[in-house]
Amino acid sequence: xxxxxxxxxxxxxxxxxxxxDACGKGWTDGLPIIPPTxxxxxxxxATVQQTPDTVIATLPPRNGxxxxxxxxxxAVMAGCRPDYLPVVVAAVEAIxxxxxxxxxxxxxxxxxxxxLIVNGPVRHMxxxxxxxxxxxxxxxxxxxxxxxxxxxQLNIGGSIPGAVSKSTMAQPGRYTLCMxxxxxxxxxxxxxxxxxxxxEESTVTVTAATSTVSVSDVWSRDAEGxxxxxxxxxxxxxxxxxxxxxxxxxxxxxxxxxxxxSRDGLSKEDVKRVxxxxxxxxxxxxxxxxxxxxxxxxxxxxxxxxxLVPGPEYFMVVVAGGHGGYHSTFVPTWAQSQPVTRVIDTxxxxxxxxxxxxxxxxxxxxxx
Amino acid sequence: xxxxxxxxxVAPPPGxxxxxxxxxxxxxxxxxxxxSYWPNFQVFVERIQERLRSETKVGDVRIISVEDERADRMHxxxxxxxxxxxxxxxxxxxxxxxxxxxxxxxxxxxxxx
Numbered sequence: 097x098x099x100x101x102x103x104x105x106x107x108x109x110x111x112x113x114x115x116x117d118a119c120g121k122g123w124t125d126g127l128p129i130i131p132p133t134x135x136x137x138x139x140x141x142a143t144v145q146q147t148p149d150t151v152i153a154t155l156p157p158r159n160g161x162x163x164x165x166x167x168x169x170x171a172v173m174a175g176c177r178p179d180y181l182p183v184v185v186a187a188v189e190a191i192x193x194x195x196x197x198x199x200x201x202x203x204x205x206x207x208x209x210x211x212l213i214v215n216g217p218v219r220h221m222x223x224x225x226x227x228x229x230x231x232x233x234x235x236x237x238x239x240x241x242x243x244x245x246x247x248x249q250l251n252i253g254g255s256i257p258g259a260v261s262k263s264t265m266a267q268p269g270r271y272t273l274c275m276x277x278x279x280x281x282x283x284x285x286x287x288x289x290x291x292x293x294x295x296e297e298s299t300v301t302v303t304a305a306t307s308t309v310s311v312s313d314v315w316s317r318d319a320e321g322x323x324x325x326x327x328x329x330x331x332x333x334x335x336x337x338x339x340x341x342x343x344x345x346x347x348x349x350x351x352x353x354x355x356x357x358s359r360d361g362l363s364k365e366d367v368k369r370v371x372x373x374x375x376x377x378x379x380x381x382x383x384x385x386x387x388x389x390x391x392x393x394x395x396x397x398x399x400x401x402x403x404l405v406p407g408p409e410y411f412m413v414v415v416a417g418g419h420g421g422y423h424s425t426f427v428p429t430w431a432q433s434q435p436v437t438r439v440i441d442t443x444x445x446x447x448x449x450x451x452x453x454x455x456x457x458x459x460x461x462x463x464x
Numbered sequence: 465x466x467x468x469x470x471x472x473x474v475a476p477p478p479g480x481x482x483x484x485x486x487x488x489x490x491x492x493x494x495x496x497x498x499x500s501y502w503p504n505f506q507v508f509v510e511r512i513q514e515r516l517r518s519e520t521k522v523g524d525v526r527i528i529s530v531e532d533e534r535a536d537r538m539h540x541x542x543x544x545x546x547x548x549x550x551x552x553x554x555x556x557x558x559x560x561x562x563x564x565x566x567x568x569x570x571x572x573x574x575x576x577x
Contacts, residue, residue, distance in 0.1 A: 107468055160474075
């Protein structure tokens with residue numbers, strides 16, 4: 097009996113013609129896709145327990161049903177391997193939670209996009225990159241999982257650029273934005289452990305990223321210096337958190353920056369406290385007059401200064417990246433969204449064979 | 465050229481889409497409500513209000529703005545868990561919306577291009 101219930105349509109068979117056809121149908125992000133034939137979608141779904149017609153979520157603003165088979169079809173198009181699908185399914189469930197505000201994200205004028213942070217053993221099982229170049233090209237799992245979420249936003253949620261998504265500029269992260277935390281090189285509890293999950297559980301956390309900002313400090317040799325550089329790069333007037341006094345700004349410290357902070361006795365909570373203290377003294381004079389008036393009316397001004405967020409707990413701190421270059425990343429987040437974490441069901445994933453940068457401690461790049 | 469059958473990746477909208485209320489046939493004497501939720505949109509909305517009042521025979525134009533509630537909300541937000549952040553900062557309370565809706569005949573809501 098036929099398991100797949102979704103509607104069937106036709107694409108041109110030739111690869112180039114199929115791409116043209118998919119573009120014409122509005123299915124793509126502008127990049128080539130793999131045609132989601134029934135056989136490919138079936139193979140994709142072998143790693144999840146649910147039946148094909150199980151509705152994982154409805155995605156706004158269209159409120160289309162994100163069934164497992166439809167998610168799988170988008171994952172096929174994005175170039176995912178079947179063992180990536182449990183991550184994609186969990187991420188779809190996460191972005192659909194009301195507190196994440198996907199309705200707003202899919203329609204706002206902001207460049208905001210879902211950013212995925214994966215924790216736990218699944219990172220190694222599917223070879224997600226948390227080390228050298230984790231935000232960049234060259235790593236299939238990171239690239240295609242993030243892309244599958246974008247295609248789901250487009251094809252299931254109806255976030256059509258221009259017509260529905262009114263993002264004035266968008267951002268490169270709207271093609272794909274998926275990372276893993278480098279837990280093995282973090283001196284602190286990982287993000288999912290902070291959220292109350294056991295370390296051996298795999299999770300995906302989605303947060304609403306408005307950009308990624310490289311913060312480089314190659315000179316400092318202590319936590320004081322490093323965190324001075326970090327916070328001086330996080331408190332500029334244009335970021336959404338400042339405007340709305342909300343959001344959850346994310347600092348991705350590279351392992352070397354994190355190690356120095358830890359060596360100097362700072363826990364992750366200490367780091368968040370320092371981030372809060374140093375971003376709570378932004379001179380009002382740095383803002384435009386209209387913003388000054390608004391901040392004053394909102395009673396946000398204390399002794400001529402403004403705070404980025406209401407408290408240290410608003411910051412997220414994770415560790416990722418390669419060694420030997422002191423580059424961390426600040427991710428401003430959209431203020432009208434809260435991060436959401438979901439557990440990834442890894443029971444049907446067979447670990448990928450062969451060497452892996454993450455399985456080898458992240459020090460061997462390009463050893464796939 | 466040959467074609468291949470694929471699974472449609474596109475989800476249709478649900479069948480139970482809410483229908484918009486019927487358009488009013490004539491704006492004369494009607495009270496028009498405008499929802500404003502954006503500082504820059506407020507400038508536009510106030511201009512619309514001004515022109516409708518001066519150039520048409522509408523009964524009135526009323527504006528509801530999230531700015532009305534924003535300042536108070538800023539100081540009542542509390543956190544309840546490690547990830548529970550304050551609710552959407554651009555939301556008006558349902559009670560305020562309901563009261564506003566009862567006092568108008570037709571509404572303009574949202575940005576458009």
